[in-house]
Amino acid sequence: MLSRKAKYALKALIALAAAPAGEPVRIADLARRERLPAKFLELILLELRNRGILQSRKGKGGGYLLARHPRKVNIGELVRHFDGPLAPVPCASQTAYARCQDCRDEAGCGVRWIMKDVRDATARILDRTTLADLMKHDAGAGALA
């Protein structure tokens, strides 16, 4: 299940990517347009900024804007940042592998085998998708992409 945080982040990024280039968007405006809780969105945008995905400007005329081209913003990276590893089980994760406590024979674990398959399929999709791809399929941003 995708957390709201991750979902809000994606929606906000799509909106920011569709905004006129170089023009900062205020948190309040973004929240209103995308119908997201403003204070919560604030935290999310801050995280995205600290991650280097967004840029910010303070003071009058300030706001947020993308720090990279939408094609350089990877969806897998975003989802992992907010919701952790893609693998349903830590022992099946590539980026955050961890052994299961109760596990005896990891190589011969049926659960791990199937969950590795799920992880790979998910990663194949998310790691090959960028913000630019999302914009193409989003009506709010699509026209401008």
Added chain:
Amino acid sequence: MLSRKAKYALKALIALAAAPAGEPVRIADLARRERLPAKFLELILLELRNRGILQSRKGKGGGYLLARHPRKVNIGELVRHFDGPLAPVPCASQTAYARCQDCRDEAGCGVRWIMKDVRDATARILDRTTLADLMKHDAGAGALA
């Protein structure tokens, strides 16, 4: 992320499927062999029984056994039972569709588009996999499969 409940269920089922046919396995034995918390496992097995996946016998010589052939036990069904829909977002679910509150244009939502892809890929894997497949890849049960 797969819940422990779902993970324990899968491990227990693999063990039960590998047990001699027709011979009930006691909760306590299963818990010890698979290193699972006994009382928690009890709840899980009960759910599996109420779902029609396991059979139980009370009293001396009792325990749990599979109610269906391993090939008839679908992993997608199991995961959905314990952890809910496979889709990362309710609006991308086939089996438990629900509209997002904040959503205006569902058909033109970029988040939904990519998450539907993830759901489909996950479902393609889990819905085509059975307990019998898991046994083939599990060292504990593999030899007997």
Added chain:
DNA sequence: TATATAGTCTATGGACTTTGTAGGCTTATA
């Protein structure tokens, strides 16, 4: 330089879920 504007950051709280435990009840077997 004063003031308004807008982001920054920390703390906190409530609701919910997850993981497990306890203990009494019911049923089957010998």
Added chain:
DNA sequence: TATAAGCCTACAAAGTCCATAGACTATATA
């Protein structure tokens, strides 16, 4: 009838998620 085993409900600790509050800082511009 005694014992063994599953059945079922309740509950508790811990963690997570969602969201809000409010004080602080930096910037633009009048």
